[in-house]
Amino acid sequence: xxxxxxxxxxxxxxxxxxxxxxxxxxxxxxxxxxxxxxxxxxxxxxxxxxxxxxxxxxxxxxxxxxxxxxxxxxxxxxxxxxxxxxxxxxxxxxxxxxxxxxxxxxxxxxxxxxxxxxxxxxxxxxxxxxxxxxxxxxxxxxxxxxxxxxxxxxxxxxxxxxxxxxxxxxxxxxxxxxxxxxxxxxxxxxxxxxxxx
Amino acid sequence: xxxxxxxxxxxxxxxxxxxxxxxxxxxxxxxxxxxxxxxxxxxxxxxxxxxxxxxxxxxxxxxxxxxxxxxxxxxxxxxxxxxxxxxxxxxxxxxxxxxxxxxxxxxxxxxxxxxxxxxxxxxxxxxxxxxxxxxxxxxxxxxxxxxxxxxxxxxxxxxxxxxxxxxxxxxxxxxxxxxxxxxxxxxxxxxxxxxxx
Numbered sequence: 001x002x003x004x005x006x007x008x009x010x011x012x013x014x015x016x017x018x019x020x021x022x023x024x025x026x027x028x029x030x031x032x033x034x035x036x037x038x039x040x041x042x043x044x045x046x047x048x049x050x051x052x053x054x055x056x057x058x059x060x061x062x063x064x065x066x067x068x069x070x071x072x073x074x075x076x077x078x079x080x081x082x083x084x085x086x087x088x089x090x091x092x093x094x095x096x097x098x099x100x101x102x103x104x105x106x107x108x109x110x111x112x113x114x115x116x117x118x119x120x121x122x123x124x125x126x127x128x129x130x131x132x133x134x135x136x137x138x139x140x141x142x143x144x145x146x147x148x149x150x151x152x153x154x155x156x157x158x159x160x161x162x163x164x165x166x167x168x169x170x171x172x173x174x175x176x177x178x179x180x181x182x183x184x185x186x187x188x189x190x191x192x193x194x195x196x197x
Numbered sequence: 198x199x200x201x202x203x204x205x206x207x208x209x210x211x212x213x214x215x216x217x218x219x220x221x222x223x224x225x226x227x228x229x230x231x232x233x234x235x236x237x238x239x240x241x242x243x244x245x246x247x248x249x250x251x252x253x254x255x256x257x258x259x260x261x262x263x264x265x266x267x268x269x270x271x272x273x274x275x276x277x278x279x280x281x282x283x284x285x286x287x288x289x290x291x292x293x294x295x296x297x298x299x300x301x302x303x304x305x306x307x308x309x310x311x312x313x314x315x316x317x318x319x320x321x322x323x324x325x326x327x328x329x330x331x332x333x334x335x336x337x338x339x340x341x342x343x344x345x346x347x348x349x350x351x352x353x354x355x356x357x358x359x360x361x362x363x364x365x366x367x368x369x370x371x372x373x374x375x376x377x378x379x380x381x382x383x384x385x386x387x388x389x390x391x392x393x394x
Contacts, residue, residue, distance in 0.1 A: 122368055171319055171366075177374035194391035 003028065003099040004116035005196065006108040008160070008168065011152040012128030014185040015121035018178075019103040021189040026196060029100035031091075038090045043082055053083050054105065054159070084163055104156070108173065109164040117196060120174040124181040125149070200225065200296040201313035202393065203305040205357070205365065208349040209325030211382040212318035215375075216300040218386040223393060226297035228288075235287045240279055250280050281360055301353070305370065306361040314393060317371040321378040322346070 005022060009015020016032060023030035036054060040047040091110045094100060102111075108118040123131070128149050129142060140148060160168035171177055176195070180188055202219060206212020213229060220227035237244040288307045291297060299308075305315040320328070325346050326339060337345060357365035368374055373392070377385055 120368075124369055169368075171317075171368065171374050171376065172321055172378070175376050177368050179368060179372050181369070191392040195388040 002095060002097075002114075003196070004095050004111055004114055005101045005119065006111065006116045007101060007103045007119045007121060008108060008156075008174065009103065009121040010123060010128065010169070011149050011156070012131045013121045013123040014131055014180045014188075015119075016103050017185045018119075018121055018180070018188060018192070019101045021185065022192055022196070023101040025189060025193045026099070026101075029094070029098050030103075031094055031100055032103040035087065035090055035094070035102070035105055039083060039086045042090070043086050045083070050083055053080055054087065106160055106163050109160075109166060118174040118176075119192070120169060120171070120177040121180055122169070122177065123179065127181045127183075199292060199294075199311075200393070201292050201308055201311055202298045202316065203308065203313045204298060204300045204316045204318060205305060205353075205371065206300065206318040207320060207325065207366070208346050208353070209328045210318045210320040211328055211377045211385075212316075213300050214382045215316075215318055215377070215385060215389070216298045218382065219389055219393070220298040222386060222390045223296070223298075226291070226295050227300075228291055228297055229300040232284065232287055232291070232299070232302055236280060236283045239287070240283050242280070247280055250277055303357055303360055306357075306363060315371040315373075316389070317366060317368070317374040318377055319366070319374065320376065324378045324380075 003026070005019075005028075007015050007019040007022075009018075019032070020030055036047055036050050039045075039054075040050045043050070087105055088110050091102060091105060091107050094102065095107075095111050095114055095116070102116075108116060125146060129145055132138070132145060132149065138145065138148070157168040160166070166173050178188060178192065200223070202216075202225075204212050204216040204219075206215075216229070217227055233244055233247050236242075237247045240247070284302055285307050288299060288302060288304050291299065292304075292308050292311055292313070299313075305313060322343060326342055329335070329342060329346065335342065335345070354365040357363070363370050375385060375389065
């Protein structure tokens with residue numbers, strides 16, 4: 001049976017790096033952005049559009065105002081539903097193909113029948129800021145960077161909560177939650193791999 | 198340097214059993230009720246009284262009504278403070294003596310300078326109920342048992358939050374959080390030991 005590991009992660013917690021390294025150590029597939037490309041291919045939508053929907057917009061039927069009248073943006077809503085449906089399909093196909101690590105994209109929920117090993121990775125805000133700064137200088141003040149980090153996590157939470165009706169980050173939705181505060185991801189990898197082997 | 202592992206756990210999550218088995222596997226000391234006995238010895242209070250204070254009553258200055266007038270129960274408040282102070286002392290002494298696993302008693306917070314490996318163990322309510330029933334028949338209906346489980350966790354939370362000013366069960370206060378829902382504790386032990394070795 002395929003070994004499926006899903007990783008949900010707070011922004012700046014090092015979850016993506018952890019996922020990549022776990023996949024390398026276990027010599028299994030790693031999926032993250034690849035899922036977006038696959039969805040885009042199957043839906044004939046641009047990767048950037050798919051990414052924007054997947055990462056920012058869980059609202060299926062968000063009312064907008066046209067000429068003073070509230071209307072519902074059904075076209076966008078339909079796209080969102082199609083993209084999520086396609087995401088479910090792609091993720092299930094990947095999980096059937098071989099053992100793998102999948103980062104984000106509600107994979108823990110989408111694959112619940114396959115009983116994946118569900119990891120949630122988190123950090124304190126100081127570590128997240130330091131990790132973001134070490135990666136690339138976004139030209140933001142520390143205050144603005146903190147705001148950005150919190151905002152991305154809020155979007156992830158909204159997206160997950162909307163499509164799964166569960167609570168993103170709630171311990172009960174994961175087999176293990178790992179605190180990477182003040183830690184090098186490389187030091188955490190071996191710990192996790194020893195659990196998974 | 199001593200290896201210190203602290204375990205905070207929800208009632209019925211199997212955290213105590215996990216702690217005992219980890220200590221056995223690693224061949225290090227295990228402390229739980231022993232701490233209460235030590236506190237009782239040092240404060241000349243009955244073990245039962247110490248246990249009741251440690252497990253149920255974080256309120257330092259809980260007002261009571263005497264003859265229609267609100268008064269403060271300073272004697273009980275002083276006892277509570279003495280017991281917590283003694284608990285800190287005993288836990289620090291034990292951690293200095295040798296490597297060990299300590300279950301509960303705010304040990305993660307009390308020993309923060311020694312940087313213990315801090316584990317939080319939790320379960321869904323169904324597993325907690327099943328685990329409690331398998332251990333002993335308390336003669337309670339399922340509804341009452343659930344109420345009792347939730348009540349004990351609430352007491353633990355109140356106690357921890359009061360003395361540490363942190364939030365019991367908040368992921369950030371632990372290095373790792375382990376979901377034991379639907380799992381045998383024996384199967385979780387090896388996973389954790391592989392991390393700790």
